[in-house]
Amino acid sequence: MVLSAADKTNVKAVWDKVGGSAGAFSTEALERTFCSFPTTKTYFHHFDLSHGSAQVKAHGEKIGNALTQAVGHMDDLPGILSKLSDLHAHKLRVDPVNFKLLSHCLLVTLASHFGKEFSPEKHASLDKFLSSVSTVLTSKYR
Amino acid sequence: MVHFTAEEKAAITSVWGKVNVEETGGEALGRLLVVYPWTQRFFDSFGNLSSASAILGNPKVKAHGKKVLTSLGEAVKNLDNLKVTFSKLSELHCDKLHVDPENFRLLGNVLVVVLAIHFGKEFTPEVHAAWQKLVTGVASALAHKYH
Numbered sequence: 001m002v003l004s005a006a007d008k009t010n011v012k013a014v015w016d017k018v019g020g021s022a023g024a025f026s027t028e029a030l031e032r033t034f035c036s037f038p039t040t041k042t043y044f045h046h047f048d049l050s051h052g053s054a055q056v057k058a059h060g061e062k063i064g065n066a067l068t069q070a071v072g073h074m075d076d077l078p079g080i081l082s083k084l085s086d087l088h089a090h091k092l093r094v095d096p097v098n099f100k101l102l103s104h105c106l107l108v109t110l111a112s113h114f115g116k117e118f119s120p121e122k123h124a125s126l127d128k129f130l131s132s133v134s135t136v137l138t139s140k141y142r
Numbered sequence: 143m144v145h146f147t148a149e150e151k152a153a154i155t156s157v158w159g160k161v162n163v164e165e166t167g168g169e170a171l172g173r174l175l176v177v178y179p180w181t182q183r184f185f186d187s188f189g190n191l192s193s194a195s196a197i198l199g200n201p202k203v204k205a206h207g208k209k210v211l212t213s214l215g216e217a218v219k220n221l222d223n224l225k226v227t228f229s230k231l232s233e234l235h236c237d238k239l240h241v242d243p244e245n246f247r248l249l250g251n252v253l254v255v256v257l258a259i260h261f262g263k264e265f266t267p268e269v270h271a272a273w274q275k276l277v278t279g280v281a282s283a284l285a286h287k288y289h
Binding site for chain 1: 197258260
């Protein structure tokens with residue numbers, strides 16, 4: 001799966017609109033993930049997962065920052081995500097199925113904030129982008 | 143079997159009451175065909191599916207989307223009985239339509255995104271979770287008679 005020029009344009013347009021809220025949106029996506037897919041909480045048994053948790057917020061910020069970096073380097077996702085890829089493979093070992101769940105909840109978050117502006121084309125491009133990021137993050141698993 | 147709490151049922155029916163079945167059905171099916179283009183394999187007879195705007199404007203897509211979402215309305219009325227409610231449709235999708243059940247999961251998730259677009263902040267994590275449970279239950283019920 002390759003990100004076309006149109007995909008990259010769409011992703012950048014959406015992320016520009018996200019602006020400084022990448023952390024907040026990612027935090028909301030995490031909350032939605034824990035709520036809709038309780039099995040994902042198993043990776044965070046050491047966290048306070050109650051609504052408004054500072055730990056979840058901090059973690060959302062981390063994810064938001066990483067995604068912002070990825071948006072800025074779509075021509076070299078393996079390069080920009082290399083360290084995170086190592087981390088997920090050797091230390092975190094989050095089962096690959098969970099990346100789809102978080103990605104979906106990120107899409108739902110963007111949809112709920114941007115409404116109709118989250119056009120079918122942007123929806124498709126974001127889905128492809130998040131799928132590419134997920135693939136890179138699980139690429140060193142075995 | 144999937145079990146819905148009173149709160150989940152309330153979240154589902156309250157959202158459903160405000161859904162325009164025709165519009166939402168067309169949009170959800172349309173987005174499925176745009177975001178996951180391989181799903182177009184089932185719709186060779188639908189005519190022009192060459193671009194996102196062609197798909198979303200296609201009258202056959204809209205009509206079929208309405209059909210699909212009307213069927214979901216039956217699910218909302220029979221939350222405690224999804225497998226029985228979708229038994230015949232399950233057989234149809236397996237024996238006549240030959241649709242891989244993975245497609246039900248894809249459509250369910252696209253529908254959730256469409257609801258988020260329409261309901262915005264009202265589509266809270268809790269309401270969202272109730273709908274994830276519903277679309278998972280429906281997908282599972284539709285796959286139940288496969289053999």
